[in-house]
Amino acid sequence: MEATGLLTFDNVIAWIGFWSLVGLLLMGEDKYQAMTAQPWERDARVSEKTLTEVALVGGFLGIVLGAKAFHHKTRKASFWPPIGVAVLVWVIIICYVLPGFPLLWVSIGMPSLR
Numbered sequence: 001m002e003a004t005g006l007l008t009f010d011n012v013i014a015w016i017g018f019w020s021l022v023g024l025l026l027m028g029e030d031k032y033q034a035m036t037a038q039p040w041e042r043d044a045r046v047s048e049k050t051l052t053e054v055a056l057v058g059g060f061l062g063i064v065l066g067a068k069a070f071h072h073k074t075r076k077a078s079f080w081p082p083i084g085v086a087v088l089v090w091v092i093i094i095c096y097v098l099p100g101f102p103l104l105w106v107s108i109g110m111p112s113l114r
Contacts, residue, residue, distance in 0.1 A: 009097045016058045016090065023059030026051060027066025027073075034072070048079055055086035 030046035037044055051073075055063045065081055066072065073079045 007097055009094075012094060012097050015019060016086070016094075018059060019054060019057050019059035021059075022053045023051070023062025024066045024069075025062075026054060026059075026064060028070055029067075031070040031072040048073075051079075052082045052086070055083050056089070060090055061085040078100030 007070070030097050032044045051063055060083060064087075067074050
């Protein structure tokens with residue numbers, strides 16, 4: 001099977017679902033560590049770099065839901081721009097694989113991504 005055959009709507013949604021679960025669990029773990037770790041144990045926390053990487057590979061939804069559910073990193077302004085970029089990238093990917101999406105681009109006067 002060629003690589004482009006893997007880029008189907010169902011596969012993209014499954015990928016996002018898996019990584020979103022990972023992102024949600026990491027946000028929960030980091031919040032737990034933030035609340036319970038002693039100052040000398042702070043190295044056990046999940047790094048923002050790791051959270052950003054998970055968002056970029058498809059876990060953006062879990063990161064956002066985890067932030068809301070655990071009230072974690074909601075006030076840290078520097079954390080959110082890379083997450084916003086990840087959301088934008090994945091919205092474009094989802095729209096690319098969505099059946100009939102190029103017609104939507106044409107109907108609103110934008111060039112097709114294909």
